[in-house]
Amino acid sequence: MFTKILLICLLAAISVITVNAEKKYNNQSELIDDMLDNMFTCMHELDVKPDVCGELLLKDKDHSDKKYDNCKCLGPCVAKRMGTMNKDTGKWNWARFKELAELMENNLLRNETNLMQTHCMDEVNTHCTAGYVFMKCVLQNSPMAQDMVKNYLSARENTPDEGGDAK
Numbered sequence: 001m002f003t004k005i006l007l008i009c010l011l012a013a014i015s016v017i018t019v020n021a022e023k024k025y026n027n028q029s030e031l032i033d034d035m036l037d038n039m040f041t042c043m044h045e046l047d048v049k050p051d052v053c054g055e056l057l058l059k060d061k062d063h064s065d066k067k068y069d070n071c072k073c074l075g076p077c078v079a080k081r082m083g084t085m086n087k088d089t090g091k092w093n094w095a096r097f098k099e100l101a102e103l104m105e106n107n108l109l110r111n112e113t114n115l116m117q118t119h120c121m122d123e124v125n126t127h128c129t130a131g132y133v134f135m136k137c138v139l140q141n142s143p144m145a146q147d148m149v150k151n152y153l154s155a156r157e158n159t160p161d162e163g164g165d166a167k
């Protein structure tokens with residue numbers, strides 16, 4: 001269960017600070033609460049399976065496989081709900097991202113948002129493709145995300161195989 005939460009957090013990092021033009025947040029905790037709400041709504045809506053999505057962390061999988069499509073859409077789904085991605089054009093809204101990032105009081109989270117703005121600003125890709133590109137970018141540039149992946153993968157290895165393909 002814990003590893004799933006970690007993975008969810010990682011996928012959430014994609015959208016952590018991707019937020020909504022209409023909605024006003026007063027502080028970090030309101031922002032994160034709403035993000036988690038939206039994340040669970042989106043996971044349900046997209047029927048996202050954390051075990052399947054976790055395979056996107058493995059280099060030996062074919063990331064273009066259709067079964068991963070929904071995983072790539074998770075971040076954008078949350079981002080559209082929060083205003084960090086334009087619902088129609090599917091472009092990231094970096095102004096909104098910055099606005100939300102300013103609410104981060106926690107140094108670790110603030111560092112993450114800085115890193116995303118420094119390395120991962122993407123004006124070209126849209127919708128789910130933008131989500132996937134952003135995830136790859138964060139994984140490449142964030143020591144925190146890399147740590148989470150390492151933990152996730154070692155937990156995965158140490159999970160007793162219940163026989164056959166885990167669902």
Ligand SMILES: *[C@@H]1O[C@H](CO)[C@@H](O)[C@H](O)[C@H]1NC(C)=O
Binds near residue numbers: 026027029030
């Ligand atoms: C965040 O803001 C809301 C509304 O102003 C307030 O009720 C809540 O206590 C604040 N939370 C924190 C952790 O500051």
Ligand SMILES: *[C@@H]1O[C@H](CO)[C@@H](O)[C@H](O)[C@H]1NC(C)=O
Binds near residue numbers: 107108111
């Ligand atoms: C955040 O980044 C700054 C500068 O890059 C670094 O000095 C600091 O230790 C980082 N803080 C955390 C909590 O990672």
